[in-house]
Every structure is written in structure tokens, then in C-alpha cells.
Amino acid sequence: MNTVARELHTLGNALELAARRDLARASRSAARRRKIVAVAVGLAIAVPGLAYAATALIGAEEVAAGLPGGTRMLQGTEPKCTVVHQDVEYHCVLSRLPAEPEVADLKGTVEPTVDRTRHVNGGCRSLTSDGRAWQCYIGRAAVDQKIVSADFLGEFMPTPGVG
Amino acid sequence: MRTDAQLLAAAQTDAHAFRELYERYAERIHGFQLGRTRDQDAALDLTAETFAQAWLSRARFEDLADGSAAPWLYAIARHVLVSSVRRNQLERTACERLGVLAELDRPQVVSEPSETWLEGLKEALLELRPHERDAVRLRVIDELSYAEVGHAAGTTPGTARVRVHRGLAALRQRLLNPKEAMR
Numbered sequence: 244m245n246t247v248a249r250e251l252h253t254l255g256n257a258l259e260l261a262a263r264r265d266l267a268r269a270s271r272s273a274a275r276r277r278k279i280v281a282v283a284v285g286l287a288i289a290v291p292g293l294a295y296a297a298t299a300l301i302g303a304e305e306v307a308a309g310l311p312g313g314t315r316m317l318q319g320t321e322p323k324c325t326v327v328h329q330d331v332e333y334h335c336v337l338s339r340l341p342a343e344p345e346v347a348d349l350k351g352t353v354e355p356t357v358d359r360t361r362h363v364n365g366g367c368r369s370l371t372s373d374g375r376a377w378q379c380y381i382g383r384a385a386v387d388q389k390i391v392s393a394d395f396l397g398e399f400m401p402t403p404g405v406g
Numbered sequence: 407m408r409t410d411a412q413l414l415a416a417a418q419t420d421a422h423a424f425r426e427l428y429e430r431y432a433e434r435i436h437g438f439q440l441g442r443t444r445d446q447d448a449a450l451d452l453t454a455e456t457f458a459q460a461w462l463s464r465a466r467f468e469d470l471a472d473g474s475a476a477p478w479l480y481a482i483a484r485h486v487l488v489s490s491v492r493r494n495q496l497e498r499t500a501c502e503r504l505g506v507l508a509e510l511d512r513p514q515v516v517s518e519p520s521e522t523w524l525e526g527l528k529e530a531l532l533e534l535r536p537h538e539r540d541a542v543r544l545r546v547i548d549e550l551s552y553a554e555v556g557h558a559a560g561t562t563p564g565t566a567r568v569r570v571h572r573g574l575a576a577l578r579q580r581l582l583n584p585k586e587a588m589r
């Protein structure tokens with residue numbers, strides 16, 4: 244094995260190790276979020292007085308911020324979201340239409356959302372052709388709605404996605 | 407044998423599948439970076455960054471080349487190269503995020519990117535058909551979305567995507583086999 248081949252082999256080992264670590268980190272992070280949501284929902288059901296605490300976990304504002312955070316096309320659109328089912332489903336309306344929509348008709352288009360740490364936490368589906376209204380789902384609900392894959396949930400997205 | 411696209415799909419949860427993809431392309435990507443930089447250390451670092459970026463963006467890979475990841479990987483490699491020259495320092499963002507450089511346990515490379523690294527690239531770009539050249543430039547160098555590329559060229563995002571794909575394939579051919587590409 245020559246020097247370059249040896250160096251590429253070492254690099255391959257380093258990349259594979261880093262990739263394994265990244266997967267483990269994403270898995271821990273997703274499990275932690277699932278646990279938090281489950282506990283919060285449980286508390287909200289068991290103790291009505293604690294419902295406010297549960298709503299503070301995934302607020303409509305966080306979903307609103309997560310929409311442009313996950314999709315470059317939606318940056319600058321200032322979504323406003325309302326709760327449909329706490330921690331599960333939200334209805335969002337953009338204050339401004341996407342300046343450069345990636346397709347002519349956005350109705351039915353799906354886009355991921357990210358949480359404050361830029362990990363994919365759900366996704367939204369456009370209800371209108373101009374992309375003004377979106378129905379958003381958090382966690383498993385987004386997978387059930389076929390907006391994001393189970394594998395994609397919890398992935399780190401350093402920058403909003405394109406395409 | 408699994409296709410590149412299948413490996414990338416498996417790599418969503420399997421680091422070894424990504425390693426398999428790496429084994430297929432490491433020498434070629436390193437060859438591309440070495441051909442541009444003529445600097446062994448810089449080429450190795452740029453190769454590392456190319457694959458680190460590929461890992462971080464694997465969920466967004468779209469199979470547009472019959473299962474081959476080559477156009478996608480070369481696009482990332484070019485982006486890493488151009489970005490390094492533009493910033494006048496080797497692009498290491500993804501490697502740092504994943505901790506790859508710490509794993510390599512080697513002194514940090516101090517190579518200074520030079521405009522000469524892009525020389526052949528510019529010429530190869532100029533040899534492309536005008537609409538493909540413009541599409542590649544807007545997508546890879548200016549980092550526009552397909553919608554933006556389509557808008558700038560007065561066409562649809564789908565057509566822009568096809569032009570970029572064809573342009574990159576032609577570019578790869580010219581850079582790797584310049585004589586063959588001239589025939």
C-alpha cells in the first residue's frame with residue numbers, strides 16, 4: 244500500500260468513526276425528544292393544571308421558527324402558527340409569500356422543520372398553491388403523514404434545505 | 407452489488423454503508439483535488455471535507471444519475487475547492503463539526519488556497535455549452551437553488567436541474583479525461 248492509499252485508508256477510518264458517533268448522537272437526541280414529548284403529553288393529560296407547562300415545550304412560535312429554519316425557500320416569510328393538537332399538529336400561515344418558490348404550484352409540497360438546535364423535528368405540507376398556508380406535524384406525526392422519513396427525524400440540518 | 411444510491415439510502419442509519427461509498431470514490435475525489443491543488447496535504451484535507459459534507463447532507467441526496475453518486479460527489483468536491491479559494495483557507499466546516507480532523511491525529515495543514523487551483527476548472531467550464539455552463543456556475547459556484555437557477559435562465563427548476571446535471575457530467579469528463587473529452 245503506497246502512502247496516498249494508506250492516508251486515504253486512515254481517512255476512511257476516521258470518517259467512519261465520526262459517522263458512527265454522529266448517528267449515535269442523533270439517535271440519543273431523538274430518543275430524548277420522544278421522551279420529553281411523551282412525559283409532557285402524559286402530564287398534560289394527567290394534570291390539567293400542568294397543561295401550560297406542556298404547551299411551553301413545543302410552542303407555536305418554535306414551529307413557526309422551524310419552518311424557515313428547515314427550508315431556505317421559506318426564509319423571510321415570517322410564519323404565524325396556531326396549535327391544532329398540542330405538540331402534534333399546527334396550522335401555519337405565512338406573513339409573506341415565498342419570494343422564490345422552488346416549484347410553480349406549492350400545494351402538497353412537503354418541507355422539514357427544525358428545532359432550536361437545528362435538528363429535524365417534524366415537517367409541514369403546503370395547503371395552498373401559493374404556499375401561504377401550511378399544516379405542520381411534530382415528531383412521529385410527521386412520519387405518519389409521510390412528510391419526513393423516520394430516519395430523517397432527528398438529523399442535524401446546519402443550514403436550511405434546498406430542493 | 408448495491409448502487410451508490412442504495413448505499414446512501416442505507417447510510418441514513420449505517421456508517422459502514424457510507425464507508426463502502428467512500429471506498430468507491432476516495433481515490434477519484436482525491437485525484438480530482440490533487441489535480442487542482444498539486445498539494446498532497448491540501449488534497450487530503452479537501453477530500454476529507456468533501457466526504458464529511460456528503461455525510462451531513464446524505465439525507466438530501468437525489469438519485470438523478472441512474473444510481474450513481476458521482477455527479478453529486480464531484481459537485482460537493484468542486485464546491486469545497488471553490489469555497490476554499492474564495493475564503494482563502496481550506497474549507498473544514500463539516501470535518502470540524504464531525505470531529506474528523508481530531509481522529510486523524512495529524513498536524514493541521516497550513517496550505518494557502520490559490521486562484522491557480524481553479525484555472526483548469528475555469529477553462530473546462532468555458533468549454534461547456536453556454537446554457538449548461540451558466541447553470542453549473544449558478545448552482546455550484548453561486549450556490550443558488552434550482553428554482554433560482556431556473557429563474558435566472560428563464561426556464562423551469564426541472565430544466566435547470568437537468569442542465570446542471572449534464573454540465574457536471576461533461577465537466578467531470580473534461581477534468582478527468584481531457585484528451586478523451588476533446589474527441
